[in-house]
Amino acid sequence: MNPLDNIRVVLVHTSNPGNIGAAARAMKNMGLSQLYLVAPHRYPADEATWRAANAADLLARAVVVETFDEAVAGCALVVGTSARERSIPWPLLDARAACQRIYGEARRHGVALVFGREDRGLTNEELQKCQLHINIPTDAAYSSLNLAMAVQVVAYELRMAHVSGQLPADPMADWDLDCADAEAIERLFTHMEQALGAMGFLKADAPKQTMTRLRRLFQRTRLDVMEVNILRGILTSAQYWVRKAGGDGRDR
């Protein structure tokens, strides 16, 4: 089974139905599907539906209950989002570390991830029903995240836990062409030196240094096979024009 299906998002006493819709969309974007609403104000509401966009199905399946306890029933891990420092410290992880743990546990059992009221968050009593608190790092100058944004960040971290190890940090991982090999690259540089020489371009004070800088440029860029062909085509074209003009670069 997909661990993401074992994670429920619980929104407690949400005031703004737009946030419920936006949270539903954020969940579906990231592959979450279980939404629980504890005594939402003004719900159902048109604003929730339009903010949900193509996640209206998820919203329609949302489970509406009266109490916190009903919403977390059956879950073996209950995690509460907490912005504030508490007088009694509770186990607390940032969103990234918490989501790695949540994802791991969701392989085995249900997890509830609880978000509080827009204005006051979760009460101390609610936070003390959680095994773990989760905090999203923010700037001290303005630390209050919109509720749906907080759902988005946590859902994103759960998705990252889901796909981790599958996304290489190689920006050319899905390239459409092979990288040119070392010999093709050297032939390009030989051709470049000949053509730029004929054009008179390397006759300035520091010909060697110019070629070194061109080497550094094209070596670090990891040229693909077609790019080598294009560059050599440009060089060949330049050589044609130099010949046609009767020059060999020495008259410049």
Added chain:
Amino acid sequence: MNPLDNIRVVLVHTSNPGNIGAAARAMKNMGLSQLYLVAPHRYPADEATWRAANAADLLARAVVVETFDEAVAGCALVVGTSARERSIPWPLLDARAACQRIYGEARRHGVALVFGREDRGLTNEELQKCQLHINIPTDAAYSSLNLAMAVQVVAYELRMAHVSGQLPADPMADWDLDCADAEAIERLFTHMEQALGAMGFLKADAPKQTMTRLRRLFQRTRLDVMEVNILRGILTSAQYWVRKAGGDGRDR
């Protein structure tokens, strides 16, 4: 200086002013401060102001411009958000890896992080003005993130890079020269298209595609200021030989 102050968020042709306000709030929550708006529809608007909540100051300082180029002027790294698979792959990183790189580069120079239209994202032309594309992993069943949510996720990853204290892997961290900025790069491409046109090199079957491939090559290589000068010198030299031969490319 704080690298986060060197990163500008650029929203292109935003339709819904609520998204502008929500993006401003997300930015301030995460410690970003530089917002640029390219030809926003229906803006200023009350909805932007109330969605911004306590980030109204950031919204009031937003720079409104008419074109993409104005918004990225002065930045040495331009990063575009891209949801779709492209026919020609461009250097692409997920939000986490991209933000580590962006944060690292923002120690040295300005970075523009560009978000497209709600319905269609960035155009191919706009994406080809970027050195790097960034993708937020989503579920295939519903991959279209709300614009402000996308800003939130990326801003969050930038904050995580900020608080992690780790130096990102930046192969050009100790470079001897400044990176060329966006305007210098665009002038290079304009010059390149003119020179290759005069040489007859772009008259083959697919002139546009050749320029796209050249853009991809030189965008991903992060040209420094001297390299731009060398390349423009080569182009000027080629133009000299074409003129001297009395040709304008049409006789090839």
